[in-house]
Amino acid sequence: MPHDAYEIITAAATSPWLLTCDHASNRVPPGVSGGDLGLAAGEMERHIAYDVGAAGVTRHLAAALGCPAVLSRFTRLAIDPNRGEDDPTLVMKLYDGTIVPGNRAVDAAEVTRRKAALYDPYHGAVAELAARRPDTIYVAIHSFTPRLRGRRPRPWHIGILHAWDERFSRPLLDRLAEEADIITGENEPYPGHLPGDAVDRHALKHGRPNALIELRHDLIDTEAGQRAWATRLAPILEDARAAMEAADRKQTPGARTF
16 A cells, blocks of 8 residues: 555666656645645646646656656645755745645644655655665656746757756757657756755765656646657667766776676
């Protein structure tokens, strides 16, 4: 039975890949505002509550790569696992023009309670799987809205977010550049990573190769789209991994590869 905060797929898989989906669900746990944040159902289906389509892509991609994945089981509006513990947006009260009634009166004690119930168990599960072998490649799957309210349309099909460690992200960007029909953004629609976010916490601070993949959610809002993108991304990721390992061997002749 899944934990209230997370679900693990194929935990026993031995692949070096580890997938995460921080914003997999729009579920409000019963212990958060009585299971209702006071938003209409239509608002809870928007990107403000979860990453539309990202969970499906993660599941299909985990199957294609034969690797474990960790998916959240709570809405990002309860508490956002892709924020640092001290980030002021850890619990959002206003997001893309929508006020969140159930968060209006949230104080430090309630943030601490939600953190202990949801945020900490999720990150504990990710940390345990990330440490299972020394050559883990950490890939976070997200999605982005085609357009924020009052903003210009976003043209990218996919964005690769990365910070200073480009061992994997650079070969991945190079490989995606070979796909003529895919518009790829580098650190788009958001720049890099923030201190304390999930990639920083589980990859950058441990020296693990990594990338955060953002897919435009109108491309993956159906099961067919999710499967298609996972099927297409799996060999691209493997190609990028091979390029990374080749570059590593070139830099350190005789080094062991896993």
